[in-house]
Amino acid sequence: GAVVSQHPSRVICKSGTSVKIECRSLDFQATTMFWYRQFPKQSLMLMATSNEGSKATYEQGVEKDKFLINHASLTLSTLTVTSAHPEDSSFYICSGTLNSGQGNEQFFGPGTRLTVL
């Protein structure tokens, strides 16, 4: 099956610094990738839709200048949390869209746990 990886799996940073998270589709090309965040014991909330070669589309309430998304190739999307603060601590998950003969299917990465001190 299709595989999506994320790097790093876990990161701890100081308040005020920026953190970059990578999402890669390892064995397929993903024209669209999605970024989610998940707080402890809660559901996944969609943050943004990332399309290769164009600007990301952000969900209501998500600050685009805070969460910078770049989708430079069909296999890589990055999420940069700028000037991170403790309230940004969360589990960030990406997914890549694979268009098969049976329609689109999402394949999820294992997630990145961000802790901001």
Next chain:
Amino acid sequence: AQSVTQLDSHVSVSEGTPVLLRCNYSSSYSPSLFWYVQHPNKGLQLLLKYTSAATLVKGINGFEAEFKKSETSFHLTKPSAHMSDAAEYFCVVSAYSSNTGKLIFGQGTTLQVKP
């Protein structure tokens, strides 16, 4: 707008007994519905999906779900729980009819399996 409601935040069963995880949906069109499982420190895995074909959908690991339009439900079942089934389960609906890939997640149900 599309939405899903998982009726139980936590379900506890004994190993070998049936599993029922409940999900109701709201949709202004014929929805695509999914069940995903999330094990600790692992990525979300698709268990099964409904896309307007057969209303009884069979998935991996012995799970199945039945789409009931009259009840707007898509409950997940398994005849016999295994210890390895302990995880977080999400009922998910597609956000738009155009199959953009955008998904809306339910709140999740934690399945506990006791020996």
